[in-house]
Amino acid sequence: MGALAIYPGSFDPVTNGHLDIIERAAGIFSKVIVAVAPNPLKRSELFSVEERISFLNEVCSKWTNVEVDSFTGLLVEYAIGKGANIIIRGLRFVSDFEFEFQMALMNRRQAPSIETVFLMTGAEHSYLSSSLVKEVAALGGNVEGLVPDIVLKSMLKKLQKKGS
Ligand code: COA
Numbered sequence: 001m002g003a004l005a006i007y008p009g010s011f012d013p014v015t016n017g018h019l020d021i022i023e024r025a026a027g028i029f030s031k032v033i034v035a036v037a038p039n040p041l042k043r044s045e046l047f048s049v050e051e052r053i054s055f056l057n058e059v060c061s062k063w064t065n066v067e068v069d070s071f072t073g074l075l076v077e078y079a080i081g082k083g084a085n086i087i088i089r090g091l092r093f094v095s096d097f098e099f100e101f102q103m104a105l106m107n108r109r110q111a112p113s114i115e116t117v118f119l120m121t122g123a124e125h126s127y128l129s130s131s132l133v134k135e136v137a138a139l140g141g142n143v144e145g146l147v148p149d150i151v152l153k154s155m156l157k158k159l160q161k162k163g164s
Contacts, residue, residue: 006035020125021088033067059151076107089118134159
């Protein structure tokens with residue numbers, strides 16, 4: 001499909017569930033921009049935006065049509081500025097649907113030319129969230145295989161520092 005798509009999120013940190021969505025989106029759209037958006041409402045921030053971008057750059061380097069960026073302000077304004085006409089969102093459970101539906105409709109009201117496309121998250125990742133991974137890792141649980149190895153290493157280091 002000859003379209004430029006934006007995959008926005010806070011990605012604190014990127015998980016294998018996000019990567020599954022990115023990989024599939026890269027197979028559908030001609031170019032995908034993974035866009036990190038700092039969310040001031042989220043209190044459990046672990047990584048800086050620069051660190052999140054650096055992880056994403058490393059794990060997305062195998063896809064030649066995937067670019068990593070960040071933005072502040074309205075998502076639709078960012079998308080228009082980039083010349084993108086698609087917003088990608090991953091859907092995990094029915095519980096995601098209500099909020100996603102609300103956001104998609106609000107975004108369409110702001111920018112009718114931009115379409116939101118939903119990809120179903122792989123079943124093996126459907127229970128994942130960045131916060132859950134951070135919480136389990138902070139409490140000493142095993143999160144191997146849920147996040148890329150570079151994220152795992154940095155997360156454990158950071159949590160160790162926080163704890164000491
Ligand atoms: N696999 C694993 N986890 C996933 C996932 C997947 N496929 N998809 C989502 N998640 C997790 C994320 O890690 C995140 O976890 P966390 O809440 O523990 O950090 C959670 O699900 C929610 O993710 P997401 O829905 O992508 O929210 P977000 O906060 O990461 O991103 C924005 C929301 C950035 C898209 C939204 O706030 C936005 O558009 N901001 C810009 C301002 C704007 O335009 N606002 C008006 C919108 S109408």
